[in-house]
Amino acid sequence: MKRILILLVSFPMTFSVKAQDSTLDSIDPALKIYRASFPHINDLVHTKLNVRFDYTKSYMYGKAWITVHPHFYPTDSLSLDAKGMDIKTVSMNKENQQIPLKYNYDGSTLRIHLDKTYRYIENYTIYIDYTSRPNEVKAQGSAAITDAKGLYFINPLGTEKDKPTQIWTQGETESNSVWFPTIDKPDQKCTEEISMTVPAKYVTLSNGKLVSQVKNTDGTRTDNWKMDLPHSPYLFFMGVGDYAIVHDKYKGKEVNYYVEKEYASVAKRIFGLTPEMMAFYARILGFEYPWVKYSQMTARDYVSGAMENTTSTLHTDALQQDARQLTDGNKYEDYICHELFHQWFGDLVTTESWSNLTLNESFANFSETLWAEYKHGKDAGDATNFHDIEKYLADPKNPSKNLVRFYYRDREDMFDMVTYSKGGRILNMLRNYIGDSAFFKALNLYLVNFKFKNAEAHNLRMAFEQVTGQDLNWYWNQWYFGSGHPVFDISYSYDDAKKMAKVVIRQVQGTGKIFRIPMAIDVYEGGSKTRHKIWLENESDSFYFNYNKRPDLINVDGDKIILCQKEDHKTLDNFIYQYKHARLYLDRREAIDYCSEHQDEPAARALLTLALKDPYFELRSLTMNALDLDKPEIKTAVEPVLLDLAKNDPDRTVQGNAIGILGTFKKEEYKDLFLKKTTDSSYTVAGNALYALSAVDEPQAYQLAKEFYQHPAKGELNAAIVAVFIKEGDESNFDFIIDGFTKMPELSLEKVETFPQFAALTLKMQNTDQFKRAIDAIVKYRDALPSTEKGEISKLINENFLKPIGDRKEAAGLKDQAEYVRSKLN
């Protein structure tokens, strides 16, 4: 599963280096429950389903044949998860006769009394006739899983304008038992076949192979899907809708993209790297893509980012970017490789329990680094690494959590940035420590040993130990079964008389836990680099290096690989040297950050001017945004460079960014450039240009915004249109503004960016009716967030926006408006 993280890192949040609090969660009684593996009494063997859908009631009528056998001990009963169903028949076929079986059903578990005691060598098949009622399922457990319907009917009656009718399922974690009775645990695996009867105008998607399609006389069609390799129930999938299927291929296997029809022409620009990704992963793993086909489908109103259902990935419809959006590159390439890598890590070898979710999600997260590095270069790979560290650090609760956790409030809580971002970095550090060839050989061994089975973190360790011949318990204990990360304080001193440098690395995390870290220290002297491999093992470690001439730079963590925070007491000259000679993404980024904070120094300013032409686009934008343009000497120095970037940068996001900054100069002479760029094919460039234009010629920008508004504009252009309307400050534009804001996809970056402006406008609004509509739009945004994001973001929106708006309205004597806001605070 892929969470939508962009929001979490985009909202302003503060996080300062402080002692990691390991007592944060210790008070919650739910955290005292040991989450044991689910006991195996019976094991699934095969699941056969016949289903048809009632769009009027949002029901599914199902017939299931569940084949199982006792796990080891003889048993005369079978418990199946079956959430919120109406159970009609439970029976068993005996000598060609259907024998009804006694059962108890409490709305979530179906307890069946078998006709006799079975032994583990005996398979038996239970037949169940049932109705699945996903909208009537009582939410179980915590608020985090209110979206656990399993089966979703989207616009089933066709009453919502501009929204297609779709059916799709979302099983992880244990929600597929809403639509078929099963043992809904990740450590069960079985083969399956599903017959879906649907209106003939729709297409279907499910796991495995489409073996036949039969037209029925009543305007329906029955599609028979067969999956003849075992996988876990949470990975079962059905999708139904009016999609275009765009065909692709990988080594003779079908690769299909299911998109809404208007996106058929761009489907290959969105998904077309899939075969190359399959080839890349198969090659590095030494393990061929294991399944019969690979399809990807988009979903409206999806409750997560994406889900790796075996052979049938489901993505949020945000992936459906139009040709102009794609001018900036596919913003969702990481989703595509993440879910694909799960086909090996998660689907082929599956976590034994949610406690070991790292075996699914850390790998999928790490695959984003592997792909970025392979396809877009070392900088791109390193950038994913750095951003994941940021995501992990963004939540101050994360450092107190173990990666493998047997105590958690709710299994959904396992899907956090410890499991994803930190887990991915732990794999990346391990790869660096043991080397690529040993790393991938161990992954291959792990896949070979556990294919079509389940594993826990120790199984992974043993594969690495077998390949490397080393004991790795220390690594697993520290990173998998432990919490936190090192916080370094690094200082340098030089004794020119003795010609000796001293580096002191102190671990100041203040948790009492001291990390054992292998790392490289590079000493740059007289134009050449000498690498020293060292170990950190103490609260304070000192290292001594001889020199002839005082080194230009001592670069601790030369590979910039360690998951850490640090205070690195280098000089400005060290950082400038680092930018020019160490050259990794993070080497350069650290130098840019340091120089950004020392813009009074001419040498720092010179470095920033140089970094505006950094080979990696993101660092060009980082530098640009860090410039202190209130300083005339900086403004004068960088203006020609910014102008060049605004005109010519090969990356459209950098171009757009430079245009946006030039706009703040409010110079008439740039007007023609802005005007010309408003028609750029990239929404980012056009949007920034429109907003920049509004700084030099507001009436013309307003006029253009009204023109552009007539065509469907997305992304930054839509955001700019809304922003120009807001800037115009005329409440008569309110309908445009609210419409533009509402039509931004809930989880899009432009909505995140526009949101504060929209909230600011809402605050100014006098007309109570319009004010309420604006508040409704904010509340709709807040409440449409998927459950995985909802908790944190809702709180931010309530506390940072809604509550202050209410307070200000109260203070202004607008009781009615204040009251309205308060009623929405839940």
Ligand SMILES: [Zn+2]
């Ligand atoms: Zn995932």
